[in-house]
Amino acid sequence: MSGPLFWRFAVVEEEGDERLFSALGVSDFFVAHEARKAAWREFWLLGCAATSDGWEKRNLVGWPGNIEVVIIDRLSRSIGSYYVGGSSIKGIRRQGGDRALVDIRLSGFFHRVPTVGAEGLWEDRRQGVPLEVAEWKVLSEIDRIAWLEVARIMASSSQGVDDLSGKTFVLDGEVIADSSSFYCAFGELVNGPAGYFGSDVNSLADCLSGGFGVVPPFTVAWKASSHSATLMGDDFDEITALFTERGVNLILE
Known part of the structure; x- marks a missing residue:
């Protein structure tokens, strides 16, 4: 049978x-x-x-x-x-x-x-494969975009989390090579492994408005920020400008 x-x-x-x-x-x-x-x-x-x-x-x-x-x-x-x-x-x-x-x-x-x-990532999620910190680091840029796709959808499908403020997030700029790696890293900082906090500047603005774990005022201490700025180009300028506009205390180290 x-x-x-x-x-x-x-x-x-x-x-x-x-x-x-x-x-x-x-x-x-x-x-x-x-x-x-x-x-x-x-x-x-x-x-x-x-x-x-x-x-x-x-x-x-x-x-x-x-x-x-x-x-x-x-x-x-x-x-x-x-x-x-x-x-x-x-x-x-x-x-x-x-x-x-x-x-x-x-x-x-x-x-x-x-x-x-995203297809293989969904299979891992449906099987309940435990998530570890920084799994996204070994992925290509295209696969990081897929990682963010899955993270966004799972965040939208969840019950949501309480918005906190006043926290400090230490962002390691050495692991950020482009905008996709920034959003993978920052989503993880805020909401844990495979966490989501935007996948482009528009969705980052939406997340800063509430419903995704933290709202300003909070602090982002961006270590090796010059390294990130060199690799990210205009994306770095857009993200840092948005943080400042929305009341995030941004420390570029």
Whole structure:
């Protein structure tokens, strides 16, 4: 007899929590970093079982509409999701075997496109692999951007943390080679391993407004800041200007 199925994805309607169907996997969902522009795309949900009664009998034109493709962990909990607008089913094919599973091809609009680098990170997160400090340091720049993608989505899906002020964060500029490594390092300083506190200057501004662990006034002691400034260029100037504008006590060492 076959063992229990491990659902890795689910589809829910935008305005509800009910799972329309669960899936064992996906295809054409995660794309290369270079192709991550907002766009209409088609992708497959593989090994699906319906969890919403009668969906196969629906008029599939324009259904299911606005959805979230949810990442499911090994305990069947939602740990993140990607929004897909205006989705519709383009095809259904039966899988062999005794499971009565189907593959479903969906079309929809992605405002934020899932990147290939995030796929393996999601697998680690769903398996509950313990996170250690500075895991991101060994990643390439593209993979650090994927790291921030996953961190952002998990932060958005969590219950949130209390905003504190008055703290001092010591930032090691020797490990910062570009803006992606800054946001990985600073997110970790504020919210622990794989923590999130922005992935570009606009989202950093949003985080400074509250809901992500700390609000000004607080202090950032940026060690080896000249090293960071040389490698980061204009990004360094934008970040330090924003910190100053928002009332962060910035100490450049």
